[in-house]
Amino acid sequence: MKMRLLIIAALVALGAQGGCARAQSRFSNWAAIIVAGDYHAAHTNNPTETFDNARRDVAHAFEKAGFSPANLIQFSVRPQRYLADAPRKTDPQGIFDDLRALTGRAPGGCLIYFTTHGSPQGIVLDDSLATPRLLRTIVANSCGARPTVIILSACFSGVFIPALKGDNRMILTAARSDRASFGCSEADIYPFFDGCVLEALPAATGFLGLAPAVGACVAKRERAEDAWPPSKPQLAVGKAIRPLLAASPFRPRVAKGGP
Secondary structure, X not given: OHHHHHHHHHHHHHHHHHHOOEOOOOOOOEEEEEEEOOOXXXXXXXXXXXXXXXXXXXXXXXXXXXXXXXXXXXXXXXXXXXXXXXXXXXXXXXXXXXXXXXXXXXXXXXXXEEEOOEEOOEEEEOOEEEOHHHHHHHHHHHOOOOOEEEEEEOOOHHHHHHHHOOOOEEEEEOOOOOOOOOOOOOOOOOOHHHHHHHHHHHHOOOHHHHHHHHHHHHHHHHHHHOOOOOOOOEEEXXXXXXXXXXOOOOOOOEOOOOO
């Protein structure tokens, strides 16, 4: 019941924004974290900028889509290398503490985005492995019943869906629970999945449109690169969050007669 009341309140708040000549973004009061969980290339283990490139540019893309920079925190394994972005250190406890504090001032909802390596047991966060159980605890104790979108760009990331799914959550993963994803070498600018998020986001009307566009882009890229077997990105959308996301386009709306 509490979760339903929060979703209804969010919908009411969204409708109330329509009276302004230039409406505020519907995601401006959402808490958002974008996390680069590793900096090692697949197969060689040499340093790569792939994950931090994605972390930086995905953060900027979501800001353009309507998320407030004041309510978005970036995390990197090597934050000292990226002073212009001011990321914080990737660490499970630090991520939890910062996300929980962020939701205190940005109560509208949560966007949680990880780009990193993964395994059937979890995703890499620096020198630790975040299991589905750990991530479920972090999300539950920081975002609670708020509308929450979780995007996991990692191999085998579909393994997280059973632990994370809920009525108030949308979960998009880069791969099935038994599949790798691609694009994590030293030569790649972004992982395939993150590159497709960046390609699809400017034209997407909202999260519900973003997911299939990313999936189609990933499939096209994998065919072009002869990447096999296909990663098969996965999507789970809870019944309570679906109408909220359907009514929540990216970018601020401009009412008729506005500038």
